[in-house]
Amino acid sequence: MSELETLHYTGIEMSADGGSRFVDDRIELGVRPVAVGVDPMAVGELGSGAVAFVRSGGFDAVPHPAPARQWVVMVRGTIEVTTTDGETRRFAPGDMLLAADVEGLGHSTVAVGEPPFEALFIPAPENR
Incomplete structure (x- = not known):
């Protein structure tokens, strides 16, 4: 697996003596269209x-609708999103974006700066 396909993280688990300890682990990532x-x-x-x-x-996408109504929480890198009305905004680590344009012409997204781009995609309810 390449570094691009592995997410390293630190966990905390209970130790044998009832205390706690850090554990280094990973999640294997599968490459697929989103x-x-x-x-x-x-x-x-x-x-x-x-x-x-x-x-x-x-990340240099042609205009596309969001695959689902979802929050995009930026973790690493910066993206630039352009809507069909021509407005462009940048989103960096810690920023949240609600992608709710699941129909129509959608938006375009471009990575800005050094890769990689990392984010959490979190399903969003209809009432938000």
């Missing part, structure tokens, strides 16, 4: 079956 018109990205489920971690070495 939306029509977007190059495949490394994706890993985080155990809930709904929240996904995504990583891409680059």
Whole structure:
């Protein structure tokens, strides 16, 4: 597996004496498309079956609707999103974006700066 296809993380678990300890572990990411018109990205489920971690070495997509109504929480890197009305905004680590344009012409997304781009995709309810 390449570094692009592995998510390393630190866990805390109970130790044999009833205390706690750190454990280094990883989640293997599978490369797959995340939306029509977007190059495949490394994706890993985080155990809930709904929240996904995504990583891409680059991101330069043609206009596309969101694959589902979802929050995009930026973890690493910066993306630039342009809507069909011509407005462009940048999103960096810690920023949240609600992608709710699941129909129509959609938006375009470009990675800005050094790769990789990393984000959490979290399903969003209709009432948000």
